Amino acid sequence: MSGNEAMAEGAIEAGVGFCASYPGTPSTEITESLMRSASDRGIYVEWSTNEKVALEAASAASWVGIPALCPMKSLGLNVAADFLLNLNLSGSGRGGLVIVVCDDPEGHSSSNEQDSRFYAKAAMLPMLEPSTGQEAREAILHAFDLSRRHEVPVIVRSTTRLSHSSSLVSVGPLPRATPVASSSFPRGLFNVPRPAMKHRELLDKIRLVAAEFEQSTLNRLNASPDTKTLLISSGICQRYSEEALALVGTENTGSLGLVTTNPIPAGLIEKAIARVDRVLFVEETDPFLEDEIRSLSADLSVPGRPRFYGKRTKTLPAWGEMSVDHVVEALSAVLGVPHEKELQPAQDARARGAKLLIPRPLTFCAGCTHRNVYWALRQEKKRRGGRLVVAGDIGCYSMGVFYDEAMNTMQAMGSGIGTACGLGQLGRFGFESAVVAVAGDSTFFHACLPALVNARHKNANLTFLILDNETTAMTGFQSHPGSATQDKGQRRISIRDLVQAVGPDYMTTSDSIEISPLVELVHTAIAKDGLKVLILKGVCRLEQQRRGVLHEDLRRVSVDPALCRGEKCKICFSQFGCTAIGWLPKEKRATILDEVCVRCASCIGVCPYKAIRRE
């Protein structure tokens, strides 16, 4: 099973009763996996509107004795951090609360590669970093046990390579009983009037946890009295270190694999580094352990402190993902032994091969309505002589940044409308561009509401486009409050009604399939002053395919060779760029690739010569 499935398995074995989460790669499958067992095992599982709400809901369950799990991706913990840094002091109650945060070193599916371990340090919470699927299951069990006994949330930190790789996992017995809420509500779930006292209490709890971590069997020291070089690693990096040692290690090398990484098991570490000459830190993404252990060693009275190597010494790269290859290279450098570079042979052939390769780049699907909206924005930008700024957000439509940079900014969930609030006030300083913010439907519920209210309250001059395809498309079609289909017992919330309540100066709902009216609507809205909101109904073609909606019943779309202006125009092919529009090099004209085309006919409005039509 995958690392994510192993964590879900661990939670089920630990008797989890409540799970709240917001989808985000690479964490999504933990919750999805629990959802599959939910009805059989009486577990309540929800996709919350955002990670802060999820953590708040999960804490409530734990407060009344229900074991609760809150999985999220790295960036999600930023959203939940405000609550987390209060909850640590208030405590998480008797049920036990485990937060799983899945980091994404290299940012394969993220807009950054943040190291979320610093939150464990900031919140002074226990943290575990398992290195295999087996350990992931065990870490979750251990985390629940720890959380219940000390009444603090426990963070289990995974990374993409652990979450998304599969291995053998031995499982244990499942609990028989479903958890029952305690009859009385615990007292003192607030930090005032003396947060400092609560802080002191937390420090006391963490001291007890630290003592347990010293003895934890999850940490592994493989060293002998002869060990001169020690690799200290955590999480999946333990695997990289072990493999590197098998490749270039000597009898004088050893390893310390840490799973309990906050608070660090100082005694164990002191013992491990006492007699060695060199220590190499292997971890992702930042020098977290490296800095902790460097500062720990400053207090040591050991003469002949070892030399430390890691990201601080540039022995390993301080950015990007780790790999066996990186560790082999670093270890060879530390040991001063050459190693056989596996890629050394056939360098010429590799270079020739690299030249032949064509990338398969990130792009909107054929018929994606997001492309249509950006097309309209590109037309409007031309009309305004370039004076249009589009502040963007997180979702499939983030690809607007690759589409002739039709989207100019892209940071966090909800940041499009937030930054637009600022841009929309800059007219007074001579800022001349029209301001547009873009957000998707799930993102709208997740983080756009406070900024939208702010925009209204402060009379920001901006146009907010809500690209509503009625699903969380990017992460695999999870439901949200505005989804077209809702589970039993859930009630759909209308984006239109919500926006209406805020009172924009202008608001319209329209579809985004037909190009010409869309271009005009965008133009009309942007030309007006005040807060304008367009709810643009879109279609996710993948989701449609998933539902079994066939486009074969629609008539084909084709290019009339007599009307196509060929090389002189090429707008549909090289500017609009739907992947279903091809180019016939001999005939020098555009063509519709029927095997790719979803027959939406949006491109009809793109051709100035009316050469594209439905058959």
Next chain:
Amino acid sequence: MHRSLSIQGHSSGVIHLEKPYNVLIAGVGGQGNLLCGRVLAEAAISEGHRPTIGETFGASRRGGTVFTHVRIGNRDLSPLIPRGTVDMLIGLELMESLRAAVDYCGEHTVAVVSTAIVQTMQCVPGAKKYPPLAGILDVMSSICASVSAVDPMGALGEAKYKRVLNSFMLGAALASGIVPLKADRVRDSLTRLMQPVDLNVAAFDEGLKATAVVQARDSTAH
């Protein structure tokens, strides 16, 4: 979920692997790449090994590059194969096989690749030209120990091959005789995991009989 699976108590005749055996499966999204890896891993488990499956994918959704790394060993390993140490490359798509060879293969790699291609978004409209078969195989044979190209379209027919390409290529890879797994075990595992079973088993058996349309071995490189 394999609640019954455990690492102990497997059948006799366990091959003890000193070094992990690394299989890289290269293709594009939608070709059943991951499932292919799963079939090999489950077969490996049934033979008493402890496989690890990793996955790398380009920054693309539909039709993007997908590599599945199957590492067959006796302990949990790094999910990605160290560069240059692939033992067997199974190429579901021709250009992706080349990409895998450039990034991960080395002088010990035996490559079994499909001649079938999936056009890229830039190739379909004609903006870029898909590299020629001969050019790809030439480069690959300079990197790998040997390269066998098989033709699933020819063997299974155009209508059918896309559905069962992965099973066919598993068969072709097993036919090389160097994957440390028994064909019967792989067939059993395929029977459990692939749908429709009959078509996939037939494609697998067809793959076992497949003969290379091009066999390249570079004698000058090593």
